[in-house]
């Protein structure tokens with residue numbers, strides 16, 4: 001049987017006890033595979049790579065080097081949290097790469113969504129490969145592959161994400177959670193002591209805010225999106241039942257506002273909240289007016305350059321979840 005097939009006898013990991021047993025098993029397996037060699041991991045701060053990082057820190061400590069590339073398209077507070085959790089709390093070897101200018105310079109003036117994705121994907125690989133080459137003696141590459149990635153290698157994620165590593169970085173792979181479903185990865189992450197907002201975070205596309213800052217990305221509009229998105233997530237996150245995915249979008253258009261009797265042009269922020277099972281179809285979530293009103297008031301008061309707040313009530317199909 002291929003080691004990419006989940007054995008039928010494998011129990012669903014849904015308790016801390018089962019997660020602890022799984023972690024112990026993987027710690028042994030990783031130590032056996034890696035020996036005293038060094039391992040590299042691209043740590044985005046998403047659920048899968050974070051859980052792999054925490055697991056490998058437990059297994060091999062400083063033999064692991066995590067590289068966190070800040071491409072400027074992450075959500076508010078994310079790079080800071082990666083540093084706090086992994087460097088400060090877990091004492092990991094963490095290389096933080098501030099590549100914000102590099103990405104935003106490459107993206108300047110580019111409005112086609114697939115072109116934007118390609119640039120972000122390629123640039124990410126280039127930055128990661130450059131960092132890898134600076135490090136001596138790496139022989140293994142850890143990845144947060146999970147079982148749905150194997151089952152749906154032609155699914156949404158694969159369809160959207162561009163790339164793979166360059167061939168001259170030919171490392172042996174370490175993929176300790178590749179037979180786990182997402183809910184199991186979360187239980188393992190929680191058992192490893194990762195914070196809830198990291199373990200239970202909603203899906204976030206690889207190109208990040210890049211596909212939510214519609215059209216050609218500008219730094220000021222991107223910053224306004226990041227602020228508005230934080231408000232949208234904070235307020236919708238207070239609901240008893242949170243939607244599957246909820247975020248802000250900032251279209252590449254302006255409309256008229258009025259302040260102190262003067263007309264001026266400003267951006268519109270769009271609120272998007274959907275429920276779905278598999279992201280192939282999705283239903284717009286009916287949000288309480290209270291929540292919408294609070295978001296509107298906060299966005300207008302707190303986010304520079306925004307003078308209008310809209311709610312996207314479209315279902316998929318025909319509207320995709322993301323705007324690009």
Ligand code: XMP
Pocket residue numbers: 117156157160161203204205206207211245279316319320321322323324
């Ligand atoms: P769409 O917009 O196609 O999105 O309805 C379906 C799901 O896929 C996510 N998505 C992406 N994920 N890279 C990713 O890793 C991407 O380029 C990308 N584009 C969309 C989207 O957030 C939704 O959950």
